Amino acid sequence: MSKIPFTKMHGCGNDYIYVNVSQHPIDDPIQAAIRWSDRHKGIGSDGLVLIDKSPIPEADFSMRIFNADGSEAMMCGNASRCIGKYLYERGLTDKTEIRLLTLSGVKTLLLHVENNVVKRVTVDMGGPILEDESQFIASRGLSQGTFVSMGNPHYVIFTDNVDQVGEAGRALEFHPAFPQRCNIEFAHIEADGTIRTRVWERGSGITQACGTGACATAIAAFLTGRAGRKSNIAMDGGTLSIEWCESDRSVEGRFFQKNHVYKTGPAEFVFDGEIDSI
The missing domain is CATH 3.10.310.10 (Diaminopimelate Epimerase; Chain A, domain 1)
Known part of the structure; x- marks a missing residue:
């Protein structure tokens, strides 16, 4: 072999x-x-x-x-x-x-x-997909979260209890509202503005971090008026910096595109x- x-x-x-x-x-x-x-x-x-x-x-x-x-x-x-x-x-x-x-x-x-040595990497994640699926999701019995697609589906719930990720995350991944299953984020805004987030990843369960999940959480926080376009997402394994770019700009010769999400x-x-x- x-x-x-x-x-x-x-x-x-x-x-x-x-x-x-x-x-x-x-x-x-x-x-x-x-x-x-x-x-x-x-x-x-x-x-x-x-x-x-x-x-x-x-x-x-x-x-x-x-x-x-x-x-x-x-x-x-x-x-x-x-x-x-x-x-x-x-x-x-x-x-x-x-x-x-x-x-x-x-x-x-x-x-x-x-x-x-590569110390950090910024990924241009592209633009989020924000088609309004709220009616469909609500019709299947869910209404407490925000749906965001980063090329894969995420459902972000803001709560005081992010540690419910195990039991609730497992159930929500397979909920009828998500025919192709879904990644689930439980998030809480801390006093300093950091967004504490725990993740249940579709197909893997609880993970230490999820890059697309961090992006989805930052976007959901902005859409619901909880944060601006830049957020630090503190996950179990570390912190990711997310920016949902408001306008085209150039930084140190690198182009940042309007509406794209950048994760560092x-x-x-x-x-x-x-x-x-x-």
Whole structure:
């Protein structure tokens, strides 16, 4: 049986297994994600991320992400930050602005590099999708939250009890209001304006952080008058800075586009290893 080299990384505690499939193809990523993500019998992670060359000229690289239950996600903000660090520090690119193809479209990664080390990554998450689904959701028995799509669905509930994430998150993921299931965020505005958030991720359960969930929470806070266009989202594994850009502007030669959501945070290597192929 052949061995597959992998790298484990995390962004604010949201940990994934990364494989460069342009060099080491994986025949069955669904089963690989399920087996390798097991925290007792495998490597342990929130899922599996495949890094590859881009099949289209509009992007430099591509990613696919499979949750711990084998379901494929459209996008992951924390994983995309880790990919930026991986590509740059492993010598696969010398670019500090990388175009990454995801199932939610092409995302731009802006690397903040100091002494050849990627300290932080800002991800252009694109514009949120805010079609009014409130009537449909309410007709299925829910009315306490705000629905936001960041290429994947999120339902944000502001509450004094964010620790209900376990029991309530599990039930809401599979609620009839969400035919394709949903990511659930429980959020509370702290005295200093920080938004304390806990996440139940579709297909993975409680996670230390969720990049798209942080974006959805910041947008929901703005839409409901609880915060401005810039927020710090404090999740179990760390804090992410989110800005929903109000107008076009240029910062240090980098273009920021009106209505796009920009997420900034760290990315870290955990360890490298090899595992039996599936």
